[in-house]
Structure formats: C-alpha cells, structure tokens
Amino acid sequence: MADAARGKPMPHQGIFEPWTDPVAKPLIQFQNVTKRFGDFTAIDDLSIDIFEKEFFALLGPSGCGKTTLMRMLAGFEAPTTGTILLAGDDISPIPPNKRAVNMMFQSYALFPHLSVYDNIAFGLKREGMPKLDIHARVEEMLRLTRLERFARRKPHQISGGQRQRVALARSLAKAPKLLLLDEPLGALDKKLRQDTQFELMDIQEKTGTTFVIVTHDQEEAMTVASRVAVMDEGKLIQVSTPDVLYEDPRSVYVADFIGDVNLIEGKAKPSGDGIDLHWAEGQPVLHCKTAKPFGEGQTCHLAIRPEKIAIHSQEPEARNKLCGKILDIAYLGNISTYHVELPSGHVIKAQSANTRRIARRTFTWDDTVWLSWTDTAGVALER
Amino acid sequence: MARRFLILVPYLWLLALFLVPFLIVLKISLSDPEISIPPYTPTLDWREGWAGFTDFLSQLDFENFIFLTEDDLYWKAYLSSLQIAGISTVLTLLVGFPIAYGMARAAPDWRPTLLMLVILPFWTSFLIRVYSWIGILANEGYLNQFLLGIGVISDPLTILNTQTAVYIGIVYTYLPFMVLPIYSALEKMDDSLLEAGEDLGCSRLSAFWLITVPLSKAGIIAGCFLVFIPTLGEFVIPSLLGGSETLMIGKVLWEEFFNNRDWPVASAVAVILLLILIIPIILFQRNEQKQREAEGQ
Ligand SMILES: Nc1ncnc2c1ncn2[C@@H]1O[C@H](COP(=O)(O)OP(=O)(O)OP(=O)(O)O)[C@@H](O)[C@H]1O
Numbered sequence: 035m036a037d038a039a040r041g042k043p044m045p046h047q048g049i050f051e052p053w054t055d056p057v058a059k060p061l062i063q064f065q066n067v068t069k070r071f072g073d074f075t076a077i078d079d080l081s082i083d084i085f086e087k088e089f090f091a092l093l094g095p096s097g098c099g100k101t102t103l104m105r106m107l108a109g110f111e112a113p114t115t116g117t118i119l120l121a122g123d124d125i126s127p128i129p130p131n132k133r134a135v136n137m138m139f140q141s142y143a144l145f146p147h148l149s150v151y152d153n154i155a156f157g158l159k160r161e162g163m164p165k166l167d168i169h170a171r172v173e174e175m176l177r178l179t180r181l182e183r184f185a186r187r188k189p190h191q192i193s194g195g196q197r198q199r200v201a202l203a204r205s206l207a208k209a210p211k212l213l214l215l216d217e218p219l220g221a222l223d224k225k226l227r228q229d230t231q232f233e234l235m236d237i238q239e240k241t242g243t244t245f246v247i248v249t250h251d252q253e254e255a256m257t258v259a260s261r262v263a264v265m266d267e268g269k270l271i272q273v274s275t276p277d278v279l280y281e282d283p284r285s286v287y288v289a290d291f292i293g294d295v296n297l298i299e300g301k302a303k304p305s306g307d308g309i310d311l312h313w314a315e316g317q318p319v320l321h322c323k324t325a326k327p328f329g330e331g332q333t334c335h336l337a338i339r340p341e342k343i344a345i346h347s348q349e350p351e352a353r354n355k356l357c358g359k360i361l362d363i364a365y366l367g368n369i370s371t372y373h374v375e376l377p378s379g380h381v382i383k384a385q386s387a388n389t390r391r392i393a394r395r396t397f398t399w400d401d402t403v404w405l406s407w408t409d410t411a412g413v414a415l416e417r
Numbered sequence: 418m419a420r421r422f423l424i425l426v427p428y429l430w431l432l433a434l435f436l437v438p439f440l441i442v443l444k445i446s447l448s449d450p451e452i453s454i455p456p457y458t459p460t461l462d463w464r465e466g467w468a469g470f471t472d473f474l475s476q477l478d479f480e481n482f483i484f485l486t487e488d489d490l491y492w493k494a495y496l497s498s499l500q501i502a503g504i505s506t507v508l509t510l511l512v513g514f515p516i517a518y519g520m521a522r523a524a525p526d527w528r529p530t531l532l533m534l535v536i537l538p539f540w541t542s543f544l545i546r547v548y549s550w551i552g553i554l555a556n557e558g559y560l561n562q563f564l565l566g567i568g569v570i571s572d573p574l575t576i577l578n579t580q581t582a583v584y585i586g587i588v589y590t591y592l593p594f595m596v597l598p599i600y601s602a603l604e605k606m607d608d609s610l611l612e613a614g615e616d617l618g619c620s621r622l623s624a625f626w627l628i629t630v631p632l633s634k635a636g637i638i639a640g641c642f643l644v645f646i647p648t649l650g651e652f653v654i655p656s657l658l659g660g661s662e663t664l665m666i667g668k669v670l671w672e673e674f675f676n677n678r679d680w681p682v683a684s685a686v687a688v689i690l691l692l693i694l695i696i697p698i699i700l701f702q703r704n705e706q707k708q709r710e711a712e713g714q
C-alpha cells in the first residue's frame with residue numbers, strides 16, 4: 035500500500051488548492067482566536083482557514099501553542115476570545131464527545147487497563163457499532179499499524195513506538211471527518227515513519243478525512259502536508275504550501291526554521307530588477323532579483339539555501355561569487371556540506387552531491403575554493 | 418551473615434507476635450474450662466517429661482468447636498457479623514469514594530491539606546471518638562437537639578443502641594481506610610485519559626464508569642478489605658453504640674472471655690474468626706501483589 039501511495043501524485047500537486055479559490059468554504063475557521071492561561075497568552079489573535087481534505091501541518095518551536103490549538107478544535111479548551119467555526123457553525127457549544135473530531139494525544143493517553151485491541155475498539159463500541167464490524171475495523175487498524183502481534187497486550191507491555199502506533203490506530207479507527215494528530219510519528223524509526231507517512235496520505239486520499247498534524251520534523255511536514263503553518267509564540271508566521279515555504283519564505287524566521295540556510299545581512303541598494311547587497315568591507319556586492327521594494331540603505335537579509343550554491347576550484351563566470359577556504363566538511367552520505375570561511379570571517383555553507391566515491395573527492399580541508407550562485411537563487415528579506 | 422540476620426528479623430517478629438500467640442489460643446481452644454488460675458485445663462507440666470507431654474496431648478479435644486455448632490448463637494453471630502461487615506463496607510465505599518474523588522480532583526495545592534484532614538481523627542483515641550458519638554446520637558444528644566431546634570422533627574429519633582448507630586460508628590471509624598487507597602489510585606490517574614474517552618465518544622458519566630472506576634479498582638478493592646477485615650471482629654463499636662439486637666462475634670467473644678470466663682470456648686470462637694478472615698486477607702494480599710505488578714511496568 036505504501037508503494038502505491040508513493041507512485042501517486044499528491045493532492046496538492048494537482049488542482050487541489052482550495053485556499054486559492056475565493057468561493058471554497060473552509061471546513062475549519064479560526065476567527066481572531068485568543069487563548070490565555072491566566073495572564074499567559076498561548077494563542078494570540080489567530081485567524082486561519084483549513085479546507086476539507088487538507089493535510090494541514092503545524093510547525094513551530096516547543097511551547098508555541100500547537101497543542102493548545104488542537105485542544106481547542108477537539109473541545110478541551112475554549113477560546114478566551116474569538117470563534118472557531120466547523121463547517122460554518124460555531125463549535126463552542128458542542129462538547130468533545132459530540133464533535134466529529136478525533137485527536138491523537140501527544141502523550142498518547144492510552145487506557146492502561148485495556149488491551150491494545152480494546153483501546154482501538156473503544157471509540158467504535160461507544161458508537162454502538164455491531165460486534166463483527168468492530169472486529170473487522172480493529173483488525174484493519176492493527177494491520178495498518180503493524181500491531182497484530184500485540185493486540186492482547188496491555189499498553190505497559192509494549193515499547194514506546196508501539197504505543198504511539200496504538201494511539202494513532204485508536205484515533206484513526208472511527209474514521210472521523212477531522213483528525214488531529216499531535217506529533218503522531220515522533221517515536222518511530224525513520225523507515226517506519228516514512229511508511230506511516232505514506233499510509234496517512236493514502237488514508238487521507240481514500241477517506242477524504244481532513245488532517246491537522248503537529249510535527250517537529252520539518253521534513254515530515256514537507257512530505258505529507260498540503261499546507262504548512264509556521265507558528266511562533268501563539269502567532270502564525272506564514273501559511274503556505276511546502277514548496278513556497280521552502281523557496282519563498284516571507285521572513286528570516288521561517289527561512290531559518292525550515293531547512294538549512296545561509297543568512298547574509300547587509301544594506302540594500304535598488305539596482306535594475308532587484309537589489310545590490312553591500313554586506314562586508316572588501317567583499318564583492320551581491321545581486322539578488324526581487325520584486326519587493328527596498329529603499330536605499332535599508333537593512334536586508336539575503337537567504338540562500340546551501341544546495342543552491344555551487345563550489346568550484348577555479349574562479350567561475352557568475353553574477354555572485356565569493357572566494358574562501360574550506361573550514362569543515364560534513365559528509366552526509368548522498369551529499370556533503372562544505373563550510374567555507376571568507377576572509378571577512380563569515381562562514382557560508384554550500385552543498386554538493388557526492389557523485390564520486392569519497393576517496394576521489396575533489397575538495398578537502400583548507401582548499402581555497404570559489405562559491406557562486408545566480409541572482410535568482412536567494413531571497414531578499416526585510417526581517 | 419549480616420544479611421541473613423536481617424532477613425531473619427521479620428520472621429522472628431512474626432513468630433513471636435503472631436504464630437506463638439496463635440498457638441497459645443489454639444491450645445486453649447482445645448482445653449476444658451476449670452475454675453482455677455488459669456481457668457482451663459490441662460496445663461503443660463515440663464517436670465514430668467515425655468509422659469507428661471503425651472498425657473497433656475491426650476487431654477486436648479475438639480469439644481468446644483463441637484459446642485459452637487450446637488448452640489445457634491454462635492453461627493448466627495458469625496453470619497450477622499459477616500452481614501454487618503459487608504453492609505458497612507458498601508456504605509463506607511459509598512461515602513468514601515466521592516470523598517476520595519473530590520480530593521483527587523481538588524487543586525494540587527489543596528491535596529496535602531485534605532489528606533491531613535482525613536488522617537486527623539487518628540490523632541485522638543479511637544475509644545474517645547466512639548464515645549463522643551454517644552453524645553451526638555443519644556436521645557437528648559446534639560443531633561436530636563439540632564433537628565428539634567430547626568423543627569424537622571417533633572420527637573427525638575432513637576438512633577443510639579440501634580443497628581443504625583453501629584453502621585454510623587463503623588463508617589465513621591473506617592472511612593480513612595477506604596478513602597486513602599482510593600485517593601492514591603485516583604490521584605495517579607492521568608486526566609488526559611478522560612479527555613481521550615470523551616474524544617472517542619463517551620459522555621462524562623460513561624467515561625467515569627469505563628475509565629475512572631476500572632483504574633481505581635485496585636484502590637477500591639484494597640479499601641473494601643481494609644474496612645471489611647477489622648469490622649468483622651469489631652467489638653468496641655457494637656458494644657458502645659449498638660443495642661441488644663446487634664449480634665456480632667466480637668461481642669460474643671468478649672462476653673465469653675470476661676462475663677462467662679470460659680476461655681476455651683472464647684478461644685474456639687477466635688480461632689474460627691481467624692479462619693474466616695484468612696480468605697479475605699489472602700485475597701487482599703493478592704490484590705496488592707497484582708497492583709504492584711501492574712505498576713512495576
Ligand atoms: N493548562 C495550561 N495552563 C497554563 N499554561 C499552559 C497550559 N497549557 C499550555 N500552556 C502553555 O501554553 C503554551 C503553549 O503550549 P502548547 O502545549 O500548545 O505548546 P506546543 O506548541 O504543543 O509545544 P510542544 O511542541 O512542546 O508540544 C506553553 O507555553 C504552555 O506552557
């Protein structure tokens with residue numbers, strides 16, 4: 035099943051972009067929602083629309099309010115101010131057990147007195163589903179999460195990763211309209227995590243469930259999500275599709291949070307179709323194409339991904355080039371990251387694919403090298 | 418060597434304080450009453466050696482146990498004690514569970530204080546506390562005065578020296594034994610379990626039955642045994658608060674010992690009581706053991 039999912043185009047690669055459609059009705063709407071605990075503001079005047087069949091990822095540092103957001107959707111916390119609409123209706127009067135929403139808890143919250151099987155069956159039994167159907171559904175969930183062999187065990191008799199899968203299976207079992215997953219895959223090894231990610235995407239495609247998923251793993255957010263929201267201190271910093279978030283971050287915070295990035299701070303000077311960046315004494319001016327208006331002498335951050343910087347042994351023909359010495363090489367198997375120190379003391383990271391065996395590598399420590407990139411490779415950011 | 422000695426200590430303790438007294442009681446229960454000091458025969462005379470010992474053994478018999486089956490006072494007293502202990506246990510559970518639940522739900526800052534309040538009565542003598550209930554429940558006691566005062570009743574209620582007074586006394590006395598184990602089970606419970614239950618479609622009430630109650634089961638069982646076991650042999654409460662209709666084996670035992678001075682029959686009553694108690698005590702131990710295993714993870 036996982037392989038089948040891998041071959042399919044993901045929904046957001048096609049025409050699935052309801053957030054660009056002005057007449058599309060969002061499934062969930064947060065309208066100026068604020069949540070305070072005492073005098074601490076956990077969610078700060080947040081507005082967001084999430085559409086049906088979306089796979090919406092929340093990304094942000096610890097304590098930024100991701101779980102709080104989910105708990106408000108599930109009904110365990112009420113917003114201090116603002117409203118949350120589900121399919122157009124205010125959900126505040128609806129108790130958690132009446133919401134067509136299931137949540138997978140960050141702490142799993144498995145029932146310690148029930149077996150794995152009964153944990154998964156719990157929600158189905160409450161629905162009054164016939165016994166045979168429950169059995170079939172639970173078996174299906176056990177297969178999906180590869181827990182068949184542990185069905186009879188109690189939660190304290192299985193490993194942390196297995197517990198996480200039970201929690202996932204339990205929340206999936208009822209096939210809710212909206213599924214909230216709070217770090218569903220954190221405790222799994224990489225292989226199982228990837229398989230489960232594809233399973234989730236597959237389930238999502240088959241059932242049309244809307245997913246809201248919290249993750250600390252930006253790669254995971256990029257893989258599964260139709261859109262990613264980057265949060266900080268209870269606010270949304272940017273909500274975009276993964277590729278836009280990566281290629282066109284709107285702020286230094288987002289650029290830095292998602293993936294690896296070189297940030298070069300300097301003063302902008304409008305020039306032609308973009309800006310020239312004056313950033314260090316004795317270093318060449320860098321040019322970056324941008325549509326954003328920068329004033330003369332305005333502070334500007336150039337964000338450029340390491341994989342967009344080429345590394346050469348000879349001075350290349352390029353718009354932007356810098357010369358420096360290799361300080362460090364991080365070998366990551368398929369790629370290597372070179373840390374190049376410039377005469378000004380700045381360190382720039384450049385990546386290149388390891389197409390050759392390591393013994394025949396072109397560059398080594400203390401080599402003098404040239405770095406280059408095009409004027410569209412970087413993004414100019416105001417802050 | 419030192420370690421062996423350490424292990425030996427509790428066994429010696431048990432031997433000296435439980436097994437030896439039990440054997441003495443058992444021996445008395447097999448003897449015959451006599452007007453002498455001590456008031457039974459035979460007594461073992463070491464000076465006569467082996468012959469004296471066999472002679473001593475030959476004089477022991479089960480007469481007293483047979484007597485217990487002949488007079489229906491005894492088995493009625495046993496049954497009535499079991500019934501009173503059973504009903505008291507249920508009543509204590511009904512009163513104790515909400516208290517424990519309330520304590521476990523209280524703000525964490527308050528819990529040590531509440532715990533103190535539950536334990537506080539232990540700091541006064543048990544006897545005094547039971548006596549003070551006489552002052553409360555008597556015909557001209559505080560309760561009747563209060564009820565008459567606010568005009569709920571026009572004639573004083575007769576509570577003292579009835580079965581009701583015995584139940585009140587037992588529930589009051591053994592309440593902490595019920596509350597503490599249930600509280601400790603409930604306090605360990607993670608609130609997110611109830612949220613998960615509600616998330617999966619439980620109402621508050623069904624979440625309580627399906628999650629809270631099973632998770633506090635070990636505490637409930639422990640509390641019930643801790644109330645049931647001592648109540649079964651209870652003597653002070655029925656004699657001070659109960660009337661003539663309150664038949665409890667502890668009271669019978671007392672009367673045999675001190676009023677009839679029939680030590681052998683009294684000992685036989687005690688031995689049977691112990692045998693009856695062994696079953697719930699073993700069950701209690703197994704419950705504790707199971708709980709420890711479950712928590713051992
Ligand atoms: N019940 C509460 N009372 C007081 N403060 C709370 C409560 N719940 C959450 N907070 C605070 O609100 C903030 C957001 O918490 P939240 O659990 O939503 O973070 P998170 O983004 O899920 O973090 P993590 O990634 O570590 O899980 C935190 O600073 C937290 O301390």
Ligand SMILES: [Mg+2]
Nearest residue numbers: 100101140216
């Ligand atoms: Mg969280």
